[in-house]
Amino acid sequence: MTRNDPIKHFFIWPALIIVLLISIFPLVYSLTTSFMSMRLVPPMPARFVGFGNYADLLSNPRFWHVAGTTTLIAFLSVGLQYVIGLSVALALNSRVPGEGIFRVGFLLPMLVAPVAVALVARQILNPTMGPLNEFMSAFGFPNLPFLTQTSWALGSIIVVEVWQWTPFVILMLLAGLQTLPDDVYEAAALENATPWQQFRDITFPMLLPISTAVVFIRLIESYKIMDTVFVMTGGGPGVSTETLTLFAYQEGFKKFNLGYTSALSFLFLIFITVIGLVYLAVLKPYLEKHK
Amino acid sequence: DPDFTGVELTATTQTGPYIASALQIAAKGWEEKTCGKVKVVEFPWSELYPKIVTSLTSGEDAFDVIAFAPAWAPDFTDFLAEMPAEMRQGSAWEDIAPVYREQLMVWNGKVLSQTMDGDAHTYTYRIDLFENADNQKAFKEKYGYDLAPAKTWKQYLDIAEFFNQPANNLWGTAEAFRRGGQQFWFLFSHVAGYTSHPDNPGGMFFDPDTMDAQVNNPGWVRGLEEYIRASKLAPPNALNFSFGEVNAAFAGGQVAESIGWGDTGVIAADPKQSKVAGKVGSAPLPGVDEIYNYKTKMWDKFDQVVQTSFMAFGGWQAAVPSSSTKQEAAWNYIQYLTSPEVSAQAAITGGTGVNPYRLSHTTNLELWSKIFSDREAKEYLGAQKDAVTAKNIALDMRLPGYFSYTEVLEIELSKALAGEVTPQQALDTVAEQWNKLTDEFGRDKQLAAYRSSMGLPQK
Amino acid sequence: MSQVRLEQVTKSFGSVTVIPPLDLSIADREFVVLVGPSGCGKTTTLRMIAGLETASSGTIRIGERDVTDLRPGLRNCSMVFQNYALYPHMTVAENIGYGMKVRGTSKSDIEKSVAEAARILNLGAYLNRKPSALSGGQRQRVAIGRAIVRQPDVFLFDEPLSNLDAKLRIEMRTEIKLLHRRLQTTAVYVTHDQVEAMTMADRVVVMNQGRIEQAADPITLYEAPANLFVAAFIGAPSMNFIEGILERGEAGLSFRAPGDVAFPLPHEQAQKLGAHIGEAIVLGIRPEHTIAADQGLPKVKLKVRDIEPLGPHTLAIGKVGSASFTAQVHAAARISPDDVIDVPIDMAKVHFFLKNTGVAVGR
Amino acid sequence: MSQVRLEQVTKSFGSVTVIPPLDLSIADREFVVLVGPSGCGKTTTLRMIAGLETASSGTIRIGERDVTDLRPGLRNCSMVFQNYALYPHMTVAENIGYGMKVRGTSKSDIEKSVAEAARILNLGAYLNRKPSALSGGQRQRVAIGRAIVRQPDVFLFDEPLSNLDAKLRIEMRTEIKLLHRRLQTTAVYVTHDQVEAMTMADRVVVMNQGRIEQAADPITLYEAPANLFVAAFIGAPSMNFIEGILERGEAGLSFRAPGDVAFPLPHEQAQKLGAHIGEAIVLGIRPEHTIAADQGLPKVKLKVRDIEPLGPHTLAIGKVGSASFTAQVHAAARISPDDVIDVPIDMAKVHFFLKNTGVAVGR
């Protein structure tokens, strides 16, 4: 039952006000500038260009390329994160031996600053000084181009993303698993449902709401991937591993081409909103069914 | 001495120890001397530019002293205070290498910043490999001339090719090839020799008369070809090298020669950081015997090898934003920081990142023998001195909208290095984009800025 | 063959011992009803049989197998949980059919079985609802449905009818009995409803604080409770107790209660009680045995405190001396609180227990 | 003053109408028991009174206040939930005392009240346990405890004793009645236990599919059910029904059942039934009225299918003609399945209903 009680305002307004206060100006500001040609350096007077920036971007192959790369990285890495994270969370929840240690150990990557992660990754992937090269050489694959060839570089970036963010999935799914009632598992155990059947018919459907949320958040955050790419490949070779945010970063913080960056941000917002809405719409029937 | 009791300066630069520690050490001395206070705020190198730009343009009084890369100066000039006249005289002033004093610190005739670090590319090589008799013999046999520090870029590549022996864990050379990893300065070093015609000063990047991009002329193409060739003679995955890896590769004994800033020499000579300490030779950058003349569109031949020094990066600058309310104290602090004594000490203190920029720095051998062997010190200082005092000096590019220009360059460079486009195609694209950018920013304004950055009088 | 045997089984939760060593053996096809006060360990016992709790010590066997450490799924028990344990995300039909689906039964078979269960349980109209949209009793029926679509070795029912109305409860009771007869499955059934216990059980096991007080067929339990606890526990309203002393008088043995009332014992009983003369004894008499035609029976004086009309007859609740006493009187009798009435005691139906051990004597 | 009035209240969940317009008024201090088949809307009614469901239409009043749209907290009801709804993170003592703590009662007062509730509910030993470490019946008692430490305007009990053993249930019943007497609080009590309903209620409300079939005191309900539904629902085992036709014969009115058995009506009844001669009528007789001494009473032939020994007497379950019939016989009677026995019908205790409307006639 949802109820009506004036106190609901007391509950929601703090969050609403804070988010509104913080977000409204950036929104208004960037929406305004997205219709202007505006550079901070070299300082140039702002000029209204209408949809010029948008048209520019949409006809810029780099934009489409970057959007494609980002989508690839986001979907692949989030997919892997979810699969691995769910498996690990299940294992932890079923109390594998040493669960206490795993619990803390598995969380660690998430606690390291992304910049540091990328820097460390670069060291480990270093073709001459890194341990991975030595390891691969032992198998007869010396000096693999981990960061200098497009497909390898994308792979490396995805692996690093998975390393860093799977803990997020583990943590949230573990919390979700812990709120599931025990008694239904007892009922299923009596039916001699195999672990797989229990997973398929009970755990997964009951975990679906939180899974949806976790994957959604990870997707959004993955679309904003920047530090990892910036540090690991700098977007190279060429622009082949450049992501949307890195592109925005170059335009915004190196060239201070604010009008263009704002338009880019809005396209990005629209892009993700569409993806998000599609994602939620696709999942909706399942969520309803298992409610 | 002036008394600045109660004054607290905020100075910002990149995260230490490089440069930041120089500021900090000087801060201590200055605080004792003047009773003021200096707070050094450090930001990551890649974030320093946006941080300074935003605080300058928003008009916030956040910093009193900024230490920054000279290439950014054009974007800052509107917001910087002029150096007080009394600092621009006397022996300490004259002691600053002219290239800094007369060119890099000056903007439209005004001195807006003070160099606090000297930077130029030089050449480093492995004495032990070069003076090994077997190597010398084999080299002579193969190339028909004696093995010695490269005098020309052709020799540079020959040597690299000769020493490129992956089987022995040895490669020819190391340069930065990574996007976002100082790559284009290495390209500029290759190009500078072929394009800096003594008759056409300041014509390396743009035609200083029309502001047309020169970046795709045959001199550039040749430079880029050689740069790409060098990447093939470098350790595997050198395409992901930034300058840090270059140093590491050299200090790790992986390469026979390399080019780059003075750090290579200092790091490689330090037994704590290097496997090749005591075997580090230094020399000026290789030269050329023909230079492209963009005016005549001809290659001009020279009898002698022309040594062109490229002021890559150009050394850190210290300046005072005009929004600062403590300008007097700020300039006083900068003066102290860059005074011959304090700076000389900084130049030989490991980790300050300060390279010689005063004439006195390069003449005081005694100071340097602390970290170098005699021969190393002599060669190192000689190379440094030659670099800042060379007859034919190529200045680095400094333009408003700097990052817009370099981004285009970086992207095309990466493509060319990866073999996706030919050097000519890459540079043609760059030229086209540069011209577009120039038009967008205003050709006249850019032209004026370019001329002034190259030390040319305004038209 | 699926008898169930618990041998010296104990169960503790941390430091709380819930079941002290317990021996219970249930024959193949037997229908055993477990009764006992709330918290005495009935659910725990069922759960140990099902394998949902591991016994702290002892052995559990189903058929010939030692199942003490076997997974629940392999014990082939089917259980109605006291708290239902429905799958909240499945509809009623899915809940009931899930076990079959797990075992790979064909879709049409599942549908048939589910429809049959729904018919038995009156759930036909709710098959597509989720449990959250059902009433308490409906949920309970779904829980029953889930258990009865299977053909397990052992049925375990934990108060399966507690939330159903009387009519439905009787129907269900009959259905469960029919099911038991049809499938010939061993069944353990926990209930608080004495009628249920009496009518369904082959044998009733009375538990108290984890121990078995008596295990016998319903009639025996009613007519010959082994001790005070069972006597008091079985039968509603509960048996009345009067403390007193066994005396030898002129007319043979008699029971002397406080207030100087003496109840002469019939000859048969007197013989068996001879050994306990002079001991403190408790006399027990069920309320329904106080209504007999009162020709010459000894009487006690009941000070009525409360009246409970039950339809066919009325309960008069009050005190005899200082002990609580409930008498069953004819509905027609016009009595009201604070009356003092004479209640006849049918000495043929009286039970005697030793006061200090509670053990029944005289049988 | 806290009478409760439901005026034309309806409740639908989406498209499912659970309560069609319902009128119910409960007097101040009255103890009303709500009975009805599983899923008939008892819980829903309680929840609407408590304010946990909003009525889809209609008005609800407590005392003089219109509380239809009032928040639950402001209605000052206290409720025992059918599914307990304990605070899982609090101990038993905290669960019981939480309401008081929230109202700012002093710590010592809380402790006193909790101790008193624990005494009443036999929970003393469990005060520091969490609900998860309790048995089903213990949890239920905690739920009761939480409700009874308050002094609300209205008590709402939703099957509060369903999971307790008979003995405890009787104790609790008494305690709740005492509490009701002491606090003089209006109470609405849902139960499936007929004994509970009969003994506790000032008035029993029989519900069916969201409608009220009859609301009356327990004796009336038992002796004069208003219709077939109530007749069948009240009383366990349930009333027997024989369909037939009312005829005027030589000896006055008589009821003719299939198989050509005629039951002559006593004069009094005959007078009242005159208007229904020739109509299809259902005769109802309770099992407990088939045991009377059989001097000259009309008899039906019962083909026995099943025997349920209940201790004091035995139920013979079977068929009369094609209708199910349960007779109560003396425990001593030796009958077995497949016997055909004569069952006497005490015509003074017989009920008549119109077949097509179900309404009782002849009273």
Place this chain on the structure above:
Amino acid sequence: MSVRTLQGKGRWLALGGCLVWLAFTLFPLYWVAITSFKTPIAVVGGPTYLPFVDFEPTLTAWNELLSGERGAFYNTFIASLIVSLSAAVLATFIGAMAAYALVRFTFRFRLLSALFFVLVAFGGFLLGRNVLGFGQGISLIYSFIAALALAVISSRFRLPGPELGNNDIVFWFVSQRMFPPIVAAFALYLMYTEVGKLGFKLVDSYIGLTFAYVAFSLPIVIWLMRDFFEALPIEVEEAAMVDNVPSWRIFFGIVMPMSKPGLIATFMITLAFVWNEFLFALFLTSSKWQTLPILVAGQNSQRGDEWWSISAAALVAIIPMMVMAGILSRLMRSGLLLGAIK
């Protein structure tokens, strides 16, 4: 024992999987740990694995870091600790409150009201800044207040157009996370400086940074907590409602304890986000409230990667988080709802 505990072969399989994952997780961290004790030469000289065996450990990197030679270490460390703890606590609290409201209460408003808000805020800002000549700060404040007031008032009337409900509000919250941070961070910096010019310093202040972090964590907290709250049995809350427990006490006394695993997990996530946040920290702070990620990122200097100091800084940065994770993960236990309802 619980039936959810894996048994038999599955258990060992799961253990094996976990160990593999643990190795994958920990190796880089181990690498970081040993690298922080290596000399530069040991780092560039190719991979070595065991201290004292492969290489001679040194404390140089740690000395440099702790002595402040590589950025004002203690200052940033303390600032990070204060800001992230308070921001995470606040965000979790406020966000959980909002999530609860969105799960248990009905909110309805018209799309038109929301449009009013955007239009008035937007138009008012432009009007104030460009036409009326107010400063950015002033026009922002005025237009914000006007827009909010108008939106609230207009929602009282029966406006035409589609009606929005709880799900839309939730989506709006998350959409705040979708906007790329680049421009937002810069714009926020501008806004803060404008407010600063009005005399209320936000840049490089505790309030400014914490406030921003709370705002940017809220969407995630709300989105995640909503699902945890939805999983709670509502009957327990109803029991409290009947007892006239005020809603806020129901929330704090009953709902929060019941959803402890979710709360803790969300708090951990928020904490980790804030602790590692870089962009806002970069723009909104300069000297006093600079945070650790800036210092860590700074170790990647212009002169190349100084891995030994990067490693030391990264390690220091995760130690407090490790402690938190250790403490908190102990509190995450299942079976909290056991016995609540039948």
